[in-house]
Amino acid sequence: xxxxxxxxxxxxxxxxxxxxxxxxxxxxxxxxxxxxxxxxxxxxxxxxxxxxxxxxxxxxxxxxxxxxxxxxxxxxxxxxxxxxxxxxxxxxxxxxxxxxxxxxxxxxxxxxxxxxxxxxxxxxxxxxxxxxxxxxxxxxxxxxxxxxxxxxxxxxxxxxxxxxxxxxxxxxxxxxxxxxxxxxxxxxxxxxxxxxxxxxxxxxxxxxxxxxxxxxxxxxxxxxxxxxxxxxxxxxxxxxxxxxxxxxxxxxxxxxxxxxx
Amino acid sequence: xxxxxxxxxxxxxxxxxxxxxxxxxxxxxxxxxxxxxxxxxxxxxxxxxxxxxxxxxxxxxxxxxxxxxxxxxxxxxxxxxxxxxxxxxxxxxxxxxxxxxxxxxx
Numbered sequence: 276x277x278x279x280x281x282x283x284x285x286x287x288x289x290x291x292x293x294x295x296x297x298x299x300x301x302x303x304x305x306x307x308x309x310x311x312x313x314x315x316x317x318x319x320x321x322x323x324x325x326x327x328x329x330x331x332x333x334x335x336x337x338x339x340x341x342x343x344x345x346x347x348x349x350x351x352x353x354x355x356x357x358x359x360x361x362x363x364x365x366x367x368x369x370x371x372x373x374x375x376x377x378x379x380x381x382x383x384x385x386x387x388x389x390x391x392x393x394x395x396x397x398x399x400x401x402x403x404x405x406x407x408x409x410x411x412x413x414x415x416x417x418x419x420x421x422x423x424x425x426x427x428x429x430x431x432x433x434x435x436x437x438x439x440x441x442x443x444x445x446x447x448x449x450x451x452x453x454x455x456x457x458x459x460x461x462x463x464x465x466x467x468x469x470x471x472x473x474x475x476x477x478x479x480x481x482x483x484x485x486x487x488x489x490x491x492x493x494x495x496x497x498x499x500x501x502x503x504x505x506x507x508x509x510x511x512x513x514x515x516x517x518x519x520x521x522x523x524x525x526x527x528x529x530x531x532x533x534x535x536x
Numbered sequence: 537x538x539x540x541x542x543x544x545x546x547x548x549x550x551x552x553x554x555x556x557x558x559x560x561x562x563x564x565x566x567x568x569x570x571x572x573x574x575x576x577x578x579x580x581x582x583x584x585x586x587x588x589x590x591x592x593x594x595x596x597x598x599x600x601x602x603x604x605x606x607x608x609x610x611x612x613x614x615x616x617x618x619x620x621x622x623x624x625x626x627x628x629x630x631x632x633x634x635x636x637x638x639x640x641x642x
Binding site: 443446447448449450451453454457458461462465466511515516518519522523 | 567570571574575577578579581582583585586587590608611612614615616618619622
């Protein structure tokens, strides 16, 4: 009897650690033959943005001199990102603050919402991160060319190298530059995907060990403790990945601001 | 107030200061370290990937299968190593734009 109920539980919860990433259509849309349906991923993105706007809106609505708890959290978030932007790009980098802050908050909220059971993690799909990374690269290239003109392309031709070596150095620099959006998006995607799969598999062990019966049942609490530890780790990773994405955005934007140093 | 009392008070204030200010600093350092770790893990891998992709594309365009891919894969390895070196040099000047080592004079 108990075995049966546990088995059905396993079937519901742990049989497929990938299932949590499946996209489902909420509303069907087609524009010019392209499928632009509103999916659960899009819904969670909207949810994250709306939640961020509401929370930050409430936190900053009073503007009290002695901040309330919510206001201090918002101020800390602002100070954290502003400090990062100033450290990386200097005072003139503050014109990119809205971009960096929006990216940081968007990714942070998406990651944190993903930590709720049954929630969908938008950042676990590489296409979402790729769009964000390409946005950053578009700003870097666009602003770099607008500000520095043709000199921006000195990125690919470092000065002080013997002319023959340009045959080697230029392709390497091009690859190094082109690999940035990929490394930005792959890192975030891989960490969120791997983390959530690991979480599910670990949690699955608990049910599987209980169902296995006999001496193996003793091991179930160990797996449970492991799951709890992994949850804590995932919260850290959720924050760290948003932080890494934001800080690398600053590093790359710094190129557009001050090319060639 | 005797000298000893004052000394004791200073010690206590110092301990309180360290407790409140140095722990967060250390935690921040750890977060930065982990962030760098996450960076390094992907920074190298993407070099060869992008190199191979560029080479593959050039092969398609110029009908030179498989030579471009082989050559650009090697460039990709070099770019991966360069990415890692720049990341290690410090988050600030790890921009892909930084001049290659020893080429600072303009």
